[in-house]
Amino acid sequence: MSALVELAWLIVAFPLAGALLLLMLGRRLGEPASGWLATCAMGGSFVATLLVFGGLLAHDATERQQVVTLFEWVPAGNLAVDVGFLVDPLSVTMALFITGVGALIHLYSIGYMHKDEGFARFFTYLNLFAFSMLMLVLSDNLLLTFLGWEGVGACSYLLISFWFTEDANASAGKKAFVTNRVGDWGFLVAMFLAFLTFGSLQYGEMFFEVESNGVAASTASGIVVLLLVGAAGKSAQFPLHVWLPDAMAGPTPVSALIHAATMVTAGVYLLVRMNPLLAEAHGWVPDLIMWVGLATALMAATIAVAQNDIKKVLAYSTVSQLGFMFVAVGSGAYVAAIFHMVTHAFFKALLFLGAGSVIHSMDGDQDMRRYGGLTRLLPLTSWAFVAGWLAIAGVPPFSGFWSKDEILAYTYGENRLAWFLLLCTAVLTAFYMTRLVLLTFYGSPRWSSDASSATTTDNTASDNTISNNTATDNTASDGTASDNTAGAALPERHPHESPWLMTVPLVLLAGLAVVAGLLNLPFSSDLHFLEKWLSPALYGNAAHVPFGGGTKWVLGIVAVLGSGVGVAAGVAVYLRNRISPDRIEHPFLVRAWRIDEMLANFMGGPGHKAFQRTAQFDQQVIDGVVNATGTTARRAGTLLRSFQNGMVRSYALFVAVGALALMVWFIARAGM
Amino acid sequence: MVTSSWYLILAAAVFTIGAVGLMVRRNPLIMFMCVELMLNAVNLTFITFARDFADISGQVAVLFVLVVAAAEVVVGLAIVVAINRRWPLATADDLSELRG
Numbered sequence: 001m002s003a004l005v006e007l008a009w010l011i012v013a014f015p016l017a018g019a020l021l022l023l024m025l026g027r028r029l030g031e032p033a034s035g036w037l038a039t040c041a042m043g044g045s046f047v048a049t050l051l052v053f054g055g056l057l058a059h060d061a062t063e064r065q066q067v068v069t070l071f072e073w074v075p076a077g078n079l080a081v082d083v084g085f086l087v088d089p090l091s092v093t094m095a096l097f098i099t100g101v102g103a104l105i106h107l108y109s110i111g112y113m114h115k116d117e118g119f120a121r122f123f124t125y126l127n128l129f130a131f132s133m134l135m136l137v138l139s140d141n142l143l144l145t146f147l148g149w150e151g152v153g154a155c156s157y158l159l160i161s162f163w164f165t166e167d168a169n170a171s172a173g174k175k176a177f178v179t180n181r182v183g184d185w186g187f188l189v190a191m192f193l194a195f196l197t198f199g200s201l202q203y204g205e206m207f208f209e210v211e212s213n214g215v216a217a218s219t220a221s222g223i224v225v226l227l228l229v230g231a232a233g234k235s236a237q238f239p240l241h242v243w244l245p246d247a248m249a250g251p252t253p254v255s256a257l258i259h260a261a262t263m264v265t266a267g268v269y270l271l272v273r274m275n276p277l278l279a280e281a282h283g284w285v286p287d288l289i290m291w292v293g294l295a296t297a298l299m300a301a302t303i304a305v306a307q308n309d310i311k312k313v314l315a316y317s318t319v320s321q322l323g324f325m326f327v328a329v330g331s332g333a334y335v336a337a338i339f340h341m342v343t344h345a346f347f348k349a350l351l352f353l354g355a356g357s358v359i360h361s362m363d364g365d366q367d368m369r370r371y372g373g374l375t376r377l378l379p380l381t382s383w384a385f386v387a388g389w390l391a392i393a394g395v396p397p398f399s400g401f402w403s404k405d406e407i408l409a410y411t412y413g414e415n416r417l418a419w420f421l422l423l424c425t426a427v428l429t430a431f432y433m434t435r436l437v438l439l440t441f442y443g444s445p446r447w448s449s450d451a452s453s454a455t456t457t458d459n460t461a462s463d464n465t466i467s468n469n470t471a472t473d474n475t476a477s478d479g480t481a482s483d484n485t486a487g488a489a490l491p492e493r494h495p496h497e498s499p500w501l502m503t504v505p506l507v508l509l510a511g512l513a514v515v516a517g518l519l520n521l522p523f524s525s526d527l528h529f530l531e532k533w534l535s536p537a538l539y540g541n542a543a544h545v546p547f548g549g550g551t552k553w554v555l556g557i558v559a560v561l562g563s564g565v566g567v568a569a570g571v572a573v574y575l576r577n578r579i580s581p582d583r584i585e586h587p588f589l590v591r592a593w594r595i596d597e598m599l600a601n602f603m604g605g606p607g608h609k610a611f612q613r614t615a616q617f618d619q620q621v622i623d624g625v626v627n628a629t630g631t632t633a634r635r636a637g638t639l640l641r642s643f644q645n646g647m648v649r650s651y652a653l654f655v656a657v658g659a660l661a662l663m664v665w666f667i668a669r670a671g672m
Numbered sequence: 673m674v675t676s677s678w679y680l681i682l683a684a685a686v687f688t689i690g691a692v693g694l695m696v697r698r699n700p701l702i703m704f705m706c707v708e709l710m711l712n713a714v715n716l717t718f719i720t721f722a723r724d725f726a727d728i729s730g731q732v733a734v735l736f737v738l739v740v741a742a743a744e745v746v747v748g749l750a751i752v753v754a755i756n757r758r759w760p761l762a763t764a765d766d767l768s769e770l771r772g
Contacts, residue, residue, distance in 0.1 A: 646768025648703070652694045 004055025005066045008085040010048035011095055012134045014041045019127035026120030026368045035110035038123035042106045042130060046099035053092050053336050058413015063091055064536045067140050067204060074143065078199060086140035086203055090537035093338060093530075094137040094269055101261045103131050105503035109253040112360060118504040122162060122251065129155035133262050137269060142191050142201040145270070149187060149234065152263045153180045159258060172249035178241040190226035193219070203513045207539065220280035221287030227274060228289055231267030235322045238296040242596055244319055248311040252356030256302035256313060258353050260318050261345040267339055268325040272334045272538075279541040286330045290411075293326025294418055294425075299593060301428035305435070306589035309366045310355045313436050316350055316592075317392065320425060324407050328423060332543030333410035334529045335520065340403035342530075343516045345393035347400055347410075350509035357502055358440060361495040362447070368436065370491050372444035377495040380503045382441045384510035391513040393430040394563040396556075402517035405559050409545055410521075412555055421560050430566025438574040448490040458487045522552060679720040687713035698763035700752050704745070711741050 016228050017040025022092065026034050061295060063527045069084035085091075105128060113122050132151025139145045155178075161173030190209070191201065197219050209215070231237070236244035245257045258264070271289065278286060297320045304316035321344050328337035359366055375382040391400035404426060411421040497503065521527035535542070545552065572578040588594065690709030697703055715734045722730025755762055 648764045648767070649695050649698070652691075656691055657693065 004051050004058070005087050006068055006140060007048055007055070008068045008087050009070055011045050011052065011099065012085075012138065014048065015046035015130035015134065017041060017466065019131055020122055021591070022120055022124040025376040026124055029120060031114070031119045032110050034123050034271040034589040035106070036058055038127045039103060039314075040108040041083070041109065041127055042099060042103035045130065045134070046096075047058065048104050049092065049095045049099045053096060056087060056089070056092055061532075061536055062435045065204070068434070069140075075113050075172060079195065079201070080563060081141055081143045081201060083144060084140040084202075087138070088537045089534045090269075090273065090338070093534065094265075096344050098130070098133055098137065098262050100347050101345050101509070102133075102257060105257040105261075105349060105353065106251050108256075108356070108502050108505040109251075111499045112356055113251065113444065114254050114499075116251075118162065125155055125162070126254075126257070128259060129159065129263070130646075133266070136266055140201070140202055140204065142194060145273075146187060148567075149230075149266065150184065152258070152266065153184070154179065156180075156247070156258050156263055158256040158465055162250050166249075169249040172246040176247050179240050180233050183230045183240055186226045186229025186233070187270075190223050190230065193223050193226065195358050197223070204374065206597050210276045210280060211539075215280050217280060217282050217581055220277045221282045221285045224274065224278050224281045224285050225288070227270060228292070231270050231326075232292065233267070234270075235264050235267030235290050235326070237267070237322065237326055237431040238299060238321050239595070239599075241296060241300065241319050242599060243314055248309070248315050252311065252352060252359060255315070256349045256352030256356065259315065260348040264318060264322055265325070265341045268322065268329060268337055271326075271329045272337055275334055275541045276539050278329075279539075280354075283321065286321065286332060288330070290327050290330025290414070290418060293323040293328075293330055294421055295323070296320070297323025297327065297425045298421055298428075301343065301432065302589055303592045304432040305428060306540050306585040308368050310368050310371070310436065310440065311352075311366055311387070313368075313432060314348070314351055314355060317351075317429065317432065318344075318430060320596040321348065323425070324404065324422070325378060327418065328407045331407075331410045331414040332539050333407060334542045334543070335528075335534055336406040336410055337404065338534060339520050340407055341529050342519065343391065343513070345495075346389045346509055346516050346621040347398075347513040348397075348505045350384060350388040350506065350513050353502070353506055353509065354381050354388060357381040357498045357506065358385075360498055360502070362493050365491070365493070368415055368439040369442045369579045370446050370493075372447070375441040378441075378497050380497060380504060384503075384506040385437065387510040389433050389515050393433050393567060394426055395430075395558060396560060396568070397514075397515035397517060398514055401559070401563070402521065403575045406520065406522065408559055409552055409555050410543060412551075413543070413545055413547060421640070423559065426559060427562045427566040427569075430563045431570045434567045434570025435574050438570060443575060447492060447493040448494075449492070449494055449632070465671055522556075675700050676720050676724050679716060683713045683716040683720070685713075686710075686716070698765055699765075700755065700762075701723065703764060704748055704752065708745070728764060 018038050022029070022034055022038060027388075029037065042599065049389075056066070059066070065088040067084055067087070069082045071083055072080065074081040075085045106123070109122065113119050116122065129152060133146045134148070136145050136148025139148060156650055157173045157177045160176050160432075161170045164170045194206060195201055197215060198209045200206060200209070230374060233240045244259060244264065248255055248258075274595055300316045300319035302322060304313050304320065307313045307316060321340070325337045325340050325344075328334070328340060358371070358374060358378065358381060360372075361381075362371065365371075387398065391398035394401045394404045396402075408419060408422055408426070411422050520530040531542075573584060575582055591597070681697070687710050690706040690713060693706035694703050697706065700704055718730040718734045718737075722728065722734075755767065759766065
């Protein structure tokens with residue numbers, strides 16, 4: 001059966017082949033053949049992953065860590081890096097949902113990108129992204145992971161600025177790239193430090209070294225903190241989260257695949273992968289991870305409450321949910337982190353694809369202030385979306401409840417204050433998702449299906465909501481004067497349900513979002529499938545809930561009540577109009593805590609100077625040392641050159657002097 | 673009685689004349705002759721020591737020097753003739769095209 005595990009290379013080969021084929025033939029294949037080729041490549045990759053999964057299941061639990069080496073990649077002195085795959089429960093779990101969700105999103109994109117000029121180019125990038133992402137998770141050493149890490153970053157850049165003729169999209173891509181560079185710096189330095197400490201970059205060898213010889217707590221802390229910088233960049237954690245909301249400039253399937261389900265979870269994956277080092281680090285390191293995650297989760301949730309762009313809400317929600325995963329990693333609840341990652345991949349991909357379906361039907365409008373009452377016109381989309389909403393809001397028995405509750409339980413064991421703040425975040429999550437669903441699918445339409453007012457009966461009600469919203473919302477991104485069109489004439493729209501290519505993935509993902517909780521039910525230890533499955537990759541470092549079933553039940557009930565409060569508050573504000581939304585959508589929140597402005601001010605002022613100094617240091621000291629070497633050689637050359645003056649007689653003089661000197665030396669030696 | 677030191681003193685004198693001449697004169701042909709003087713001064717030393725120590729290898733060395741000197745003269749004179757055709761009346765100092 002181990003032969004099946006050897007097929008691991010197929011998982012990455014399919015998307016790579018797809019990307020290369022599309023690169024060469026994409027334009028000729030055109031639409032929709034190129035999309036189908038890419039989707040089939042992802043499908044093949046998914047099947048290969050299933051086979052490898054089957055092969056791994058056939059092994060005993062203790063032998064579920066197989067290294068499949070393809071060839072030696074970098075043989076350089078002491079550093080030997082192979083292109084090899086570490087097939088273990090963790091990487092296969094990641095690969096399963098990456099290829100599975102990825103294939104569905106590819107399918108969806110065929111419908112979504114219909115009639116786009118860059119159709120083939122889009123699928124080339126998408127397949128290239130899938131290849132890089134799978135490299136990242138399957139690689140058996142840090143360097144190859146870094147290759148995938150940079151690959152997904154590059155693809156993310158290409159896809160965010162996919163419609164690059166718009167200035168905003170191009171700069172959003174740049175912002176993502178530059179912000180990620182900060183994180184990549186951390187990853188690189190962590191890699192240097194790891195090589196210095198362990199003499200190897202291979203996970204297996206590093207962990208063996210940690211186990212047999214141990215490692216200084218300060219070294220382990222250093223490596224983990226630097227990796228945390230990298231992870232924070234990739235997974236959009238405070239203060240490097242600023243790029244993710246802007247990344248929504250890309251096509252919606254990209255937001256679903258890269259900026260919700262897969263790439264942004266790479267940071268969490270990396271920290272979970274390095275868990276043996278995390279276990280050796282000082283006690284404050286996991287706490288740091290937890291508080292970074294917590295701060296991000298809470299902050300992003302408050303921002304999401306006040307956004308009007310449907311994709312921005314989902315983007316901040318993603319940042320917030322990634323914060324949950326970091327909290328889980330910080331509390332040692334690796335299983336919970338991966339569990340939440342999987343359920344989040346399902347329901348957040350579903351929500352993004354649902355949002356894409358709505359945007360598609362509203363002719364590209366993303367502003368929720370001009371939505372409303374769409375449930376009658378987009379029945380499938382809205383039902384799927386509702387499933388995603390209930391999952392993320394933490395309503396049992398939907399998947400999000402189980403994973404979020406598990407994180408909450410572990411946090412409760414770790415730190416009561418953190419638990420309380422996380423619970424508040426969960427309440428906010430339920431609230432802003434309810435707001436999104438109500439503004440989009442329910443209430444009265446704030447658009448009109450023809451120019452004459454077909455919706456006169458609803459006008460008064462909708463006008464109220466709109467004027468309420470616009471009062472605060474105009475301070476948002478554009479910041480221009482009030483958007484009068486909303487109040488006066490309703491925009492003309494002809495919403496329609498999306499084609500089957502888009503609805504089939506929605507329905508499948510909705511099904512997954514509902515049942516994914518079955519992976520790790522808390523009731524009995526027999527039902528902890530994910531925990532048992534992942535245990536070989538965690539080396540016994542996973543934390544255990546330090547209290548009994550009773551406390552768990554109470555915590556679960558508190559979490560459900562929290563979700564209920566959030567949903568109820570959302571209904572009260574946005575359906576019943578009990579409270580004016582202005583009081584909630586504070587301009588400070590609309591502007592995302594002014595972090596972008598603070599960063600811009602910092603970079604324009606003291607930061608700019610600091611970086612200028614750094615650049616100066618680089619130019620004068622670092623470059624100076626290099627240049628000095630060259631200058632010395634040149635000066636010495638100039639000096640020596642003057643002896644070769646072309647005068648034969650002076651050469652003869654030198655020879656004579658030399659001979660004399662030699663003679664004097666010999667005589668002096670003989671005399672002694 | 674003519675002892676070995678007489679020969680050696682003569683050889684040293686001839687060698688010095690050659691060496692100084694090489695450094696002082698600028699005519700390539702004269703410089704050539706100075707080199708020959710130096711070579712033959714050395715030959716004389718070899719012979720002297722060969723006789724003193726009754727060792728044939730000194731004479732062998734002289735034969736080698738003669739052969740090499742003959743070859744050197746062939747090449748050297750050819751160069752001198754070529755230079756004279758190209759730049760009549762050129763001195764050694766004028767021929768510094770290959771300076772660094």
